[in-house]
Amino acid sequence: MQLLAPTRAEEAIAALLDGPEGRVAVLAGGTDLLLDLDEGKSSPEVLLSLHRLPWRELTWEAERLEIGATLPLAQLEQDPELARRIPGLHEAVGAIGGVALRHQATLGGNLVRASPVSDLIPILLALECEVGLLGSGGERSLPLEQFLLGPRRTALQRGELVRRVWVPALPSAFRWQRVRPANDVSQISVAVAFAPKEERWRIATAGVAPLARRAKAAEAILRGPSPGEEAIAAAGASAAEEAEVRQDRRATDAYRRHLLRTLVLRAIRAVATGVGGQPA
Amino acid sequence: MIRSDARLKARGALEFGVDLDAPGALHGVLIRSPVAHGRLRRVDLDRVRSAPGVVCAIGHAELAELLPSGRGATAHPAFPAAELRYRGEPIAAVAARSLAEARWAAARAHLEIEPLPIFAQIEDVFPDWPGAGEGESEHVNAHVLARQGDVEGAFARADRVVRGKYRTAGIVQMPLEPHACLARVDGETWHVQSSTQSPFGAREDTSAILGIPEEQVVVEASWVGGGFGGKGAGLLEPYALLLAAAARRPVKLQLSYAEEFELSRSTLPSIIWVESALAGDRILGRRVRLLLDTGASLPGRDFATGYAIGFIAGPYRIGAVELEGYAVKTNKPPFGPHRAPFAPQCVFAGESHTDEIARAAGWDPLEFRERTGWREGDETPLGQKVGPFGLQEALERARAIRERWKKELPAGTGLGLAVGFWSTGTSAGGEVLLRLTPSELVVETVEAEIGSGSVIRGLVAVAEEVTGLPREAIRIGRTDTARGPYDAGVYGSRTLGALGNAVGDAGTKLLQELARRIPGRGELRLEVIGGSCVAVRNGSRVTVASLLTDSERATGGVLARGRHYGRGGEILAERVLTGGFYAYTDFTAAVHLAAVSVDRETGQVRVLRYAAIADAGRVVDPPTYRAQVEGGVAMGLGEALTEETLWNASAELQNPGLLDYRVPTILEVPPIEVEVVEGFLGAGPGGAKGGGEPPVIPVPGAVANAVADATGARVRELPLTPERVARALKLL
Numbered sequence A: 001m002q003l004l005a006p007t008r009a010e011e012a013i014a015a016l017l018d019g020p021e022g023r024v025a026v027l028a029g030g031t032d033l034l035l036d037l038d039e040g041k042s043s044p045e046v047l048l049s050l051h052r053l054p055w056r057e058l059t060w061e062a063e064r065l066e067i068g069a070t071l072p073l074a075q076l077e078q079d080p081e082l083a084r085r086i087p088g089l090h091e092a093v094g095a096i097g098g099v100a101l102r103h104q105a106t107l108g109g110n111l112v113r114a115s116p117v118s119d120l121i122p123i124l125l126a127l128e129c130e131v132g133l134l135g136s137g138g139e140r141s142l143p144l145e146q147f148l149l150g151p152r153r154t155a156l157q158r159g160e161l162v163r164r165v166w167v168p169a170l171p172s173a174f175r176w177q178r179v180r181p182a183n184d185v186s187q188i189s190v191a192v193a194f195a196p197k198e199e200r201w202r203i204a205t206a207g208v209a210p211l212a213r214r215a216k217a218a219e220a221i222l223r224g225p226s227p228g229e230e231a232i233a234a235a236g237a238s239a240a241e242e243a244e245v246r247q248d249r250r251a252t253d254a255y256r257r258h259l260l261r262t263l264v265l266r267a268i269r270a271v272a273t274g275v276g277g278q279p280a
Numbered sequence B: 001m002i003r004s005d006a007r008l009k010a011r012g013a014l015e016f017g018v019d020l021d022a023p024g025a026l027h028g029v030l031i032r033s034p035v036a037h038g039r040l041r042r043v044d045l046d047r048v049r050s051a052p053g054v055v056c057a058i059g060h061a062e063l064a065e066l067l068p069s070g071r072g073a074t075a076h077p078a079f080p081a082a083e084l085r086y087r088g089e090p091i092a093a094v095a096a097r098s099l100a101e102a103r104w105a106a107a108r109a110h111l112e113i114e115p116l117p118i119f120a121q122i123e124d125v126f127p128d129w130p131g132a133g134e135g136e137s138e139h140v141n142a143h144v145l146a147r148q149g150d151v152e153g154a155f156a157r158a159d160r161v162v163r164g165k166y167r168t169a170g171i172v173q174m175p176l177e178p179h180a181c182l183a184r185v186d187g188e189t190w191h192v193q194s195s196t197q198s199p200f201g202a203r204e205d206t207s208a209i210l211g212i213p214e215e216q217v218v219v220e221a222s223w224v225g226g227g228f229g230g231k232g233a234g235l236l237e238p239y240a241l242l243l244a245a246a247a248r249r250p251v252k253l254q255l256s257y258a259e260e261f262e263l264s265r266s267t268l269p270s271i272i273w274v275e276s277a278l279a280g281d282r283i284l285g286r287r288v289r290l291l292l293d294t295g296a297s298l299p300g301r302d303f304a305t306g307y308a309i310g311f312i313a314g315p316y317r318i319g320a321v322e323l324e325g326y327a328v329k330t331n332k333p334p335f336g337p338h339r340a341p342f343a344p345q346c347v348f349a350g351e352s353h354t355d356e357i358a359r360a361a362g363w364d365p366l367e368f369r370e371r372t373g374w375r376e377g378d379e380t381p382l383g384q385k386v387g388p389f390g391l392q393e394a395l396e397r398a399r400a401i402r403e404r405w406k407k408e409l410p411a412g413t414g415l416g417l418a419v420g421f422w423s424t425g426t427s428a429g430g431e432v433l434l435r436l437t438p439s440e441l442v443v444e445t446v447e448a449e450i451g452s453g454s455v456i457r458g459l460v461a462v463a464e465e466v467t468g469l470p471r472e473a474i475r476i477g478r479t480d481t482a483r484g485p486y487d488a489g490v491y492g493s494r495t496l497g498a499l500g501n502a503v504g505d506a507g508t509k510l511l512q513e514l515a516r517r518i519p520g521r522g523e524l525r526l527e528v529i530g531g532s533c534v535a536v537r538n539g540s541r542v543t544v545a546s547l548l549t550d551s552e553r554a555t556g557g558v559l560a561r562g563r564h565y566g567r568g569g570e571i572l573a574e575r576v577l578t579g580g581f582y583a584y585t586d587f588t589a590a591v592h593l594a595a596v597s598v599d600r601e602t603g604q605v606r607v608l609r610y611a612a613i614a615d616a617g618r619v620v621d622p623p624t625y626r627a628q629v630e631g632g633v634a635m636g637l638g639e640a641l642t643e644e645t646l647w648n649a650s651a652e653l654q655n656p657g658l659l660d661y662r663v664p665t666i667l668e669v670p671p672i673e674v675e676v677v678e679g680f681l682g683a684g685p686g687g688a689k690g691g692g693e694p695p696v697i698p699v700p701g702a703v704a705n706a707v708a709d710a711t712g713a714r715v716r717e718l719p720l721t722p723e724r725v726a727r728a729l730k731l732l
């Protein structure tokens, strides 16, 4: 196995295109990939490491945050503005694995892995973020919802890498439930964001099949910055109903549904309290 | 104070089992059964042998030629001839130049297996408690039954009966270091270095499995990266030795983490029924029934059923008691000991039940335990007199802590109390050899330090006490089973008790011998002056160097052999109706208090504070003792809240990894208050009681009782995962 660690984006893209098709593995933090290698799920000829690329931006723009694909999550978490400007993302990043893992893992890796239990995908879906994809012809951007095609499946094409993510700064919240709070896989996680200009609520849930998704019927129930307890309860019930929940060794479907309802309520209340005061 | 191994461990400078290596050593991998129950029709290793890097591959067919003639046919050979009893059972083994090559080759074995019916769960054997006659099953490894008094009469006279059915999950020891060993065969001698808690135990097992006389098997322990009971018997040694014999080269064999989950003999699930007959606040009678999954254990190897079951009847005064249990044979891997084998599970059932009795009657659970708890001189159900027992004093301390916490903690916090008791494994004997040289005292033992400090700190502390030497002048000299004095092993909280007594005995003899060489009266002590050991008597100082005889000078010092004679108590034979029950050596109480908050919408439990009151007898080394209590509580919190092995209907382990087998992280371990009760003396040096196992025992019970206190909901199944708590809260 050959290890490449280019310093320029063009070299990285070239390496992807030159390497034997399907036998080049992209390595960011490696927290998912190294497990795949160890378990024999991936046996590449070339390991293309992104760690020398200058892709660790953390740039606040007027209404959004630009995050470089290889920025370690710990640096995102430590940003002094994050908790105030995108509280849901701050909560989600802080919930990933343990401290050591967050120094290694990246946002790009999390999105490309597209795990059904990702704790980042729901909040990024709720925030309606955009993903920047870099290929030999330049960079294109896609809404995250279109980027994600299924578990471990994305819209990345041959010769493309995730370059960055733009995250709108919105009132938001993230809630999760695990058997063990630290370093465990969430049984259910829920993200909620409120877009004040459009007066629109957005809810996304993970731990559901086949991949994190928006709960659009539930979103439609909520109106205005302070939707009121009745609407919030109805939204929670609707989110629990529309989700396709599974039974596996981490939770039964009944418990997952119960958690969905409970956590959706909590997340909406948290956002409503932040933007519109205590929910009625 | 820094422990003598701390710096070395922090620097990675110690050689653990996983670090063992030798020039030219090969790497072994086990070829393991893909099914939980089946009959082996064919084992074809040709494709394994032809794989790159492979030096040898062996299975049952090769045993006869590898082992001294006629000896390979032992009752339970290393590789089964026909019947496969659990998934992961070793069928064959391969040795190659590298681990990667050995793994790759192992996957090429061709196995033809006829499937046989699988008994995955206790319920596959006994859907409910077996009725009369139903217990006579080929699926029973052991049946135990003991009775004291008129149990039926007690239930007939009762004005109230409280019943509970409890379930406990399988748990694994999960040492940081998996099992590992390095084997070589030198002529007649089968030599193995191993990460083991019991070199002599490993020697005995290896000898039995291979059919080689014990004297020809030499086991040498490495530093052990945690054992928790999982490394107390021979496991990998026979396979590594067979590979070394076949390859005529040293062979290293080490389990992967996933293999560690399946192969280390661990605790399996159980179902426990407890019912008590009450009259006022007196317990007239109690019936305890236990179905313990012992997996594919070999018959006659069961100790847990008849031992642990007693913890459900004690430590309380109960008029009449009936204890009955079955060790149920399933196609899970064999059962084995895990820090206080099966006691946390039994105490979870017993202490939940005790709390249920008290709460149903509106009594303070602590006062109820004070009224009914054993005092010295009481009698156990099996007729043994209770020895010095610190339970009552520990309960008093718990009361003070509880009152303080009630003031400090917010309303809604649940407070749970549980009492564990334990008897240390000092019933097994052992020896050490002390060697006093002109510059140091060496404690020679076969035992390795397994992490608790019981060897490198505990034994040194006892040697300090008897001889007067400072710790810097005392060293543990580890030796092997060919040269070293016998000892049963570092298990059962026995090390300080048994080997500590042996050190005390040897130290006394050593000083007596020196006293013979220095005229005069008065006590003799040792000290170190300018790097030399010096004997002091009546104010005069003589260097040890000048006291040595010529032969001692040649062999390296004055020797003294110390011995601990195992002793246990007595039980009344007439109370045992069937099976093996055991006497206690000493009586150790552990009283724990947990403070929890429960999320009433999700069932999530958070332990806010924890207090452990230990009945230590006498504390020999406070920091080491405290560390054992804290570590025991942390481990117990895993058993209480998150740890469980999950098995499917094919008896396949679903979570053989640390992602879904959840040990607590430091974030789940709350501040722990440790208090020690001294003066109720046990069997160890100066009355010390063993400290390794007691602190894990009450934890699941204390947490379950705290959850019940916070919510009114009783979870009768371990672990108390959020989903189980949510169900008890009737949220689902």
Ligand SMILES: Cc1cc2nc3c(=O)[nH]c(=O)nc-3n(C[C@H](O)[C@H](O)[C@H](O)COP(=O)(O)OP(=O)(O)OC[C@H]3O[C@@H](n4cnc5c(N)ncnc54)[C@H](O)[C@@H]3O)c2cc1C
Binding pocket: A025, A026, A027, A028, A029, A030, A031, A032, A033, A034, A050, A069, A070, A095, A096, A097, A098, A101, A104, A105, A106, A107, A108, A109, A110, A111, A112, A113, A117, A118, A119, A120, A156, A160, A161, A162, A163, A183, A184, A185, A186
């Ligand atoms: C102990 C542990 C705990 C964990 N806990 C959590 C948790 O709580 N929540 C959670 O959501 N996840 C968790 N994870 C999963 C994992 O850490 C995350 O998915 C992580 O963000 C992956 O990032 P990485 O940089 O390590 O990815 P890598 O392992 O380097 O890569 C993952 C995949 O993405 C590809 N890739 C990476 N970067 C790019 C790029 N820029 N362009 C194209 N392809 C790319 C790789 O080729 C690979 O296929 C945990 C993992 C572990 C080991």
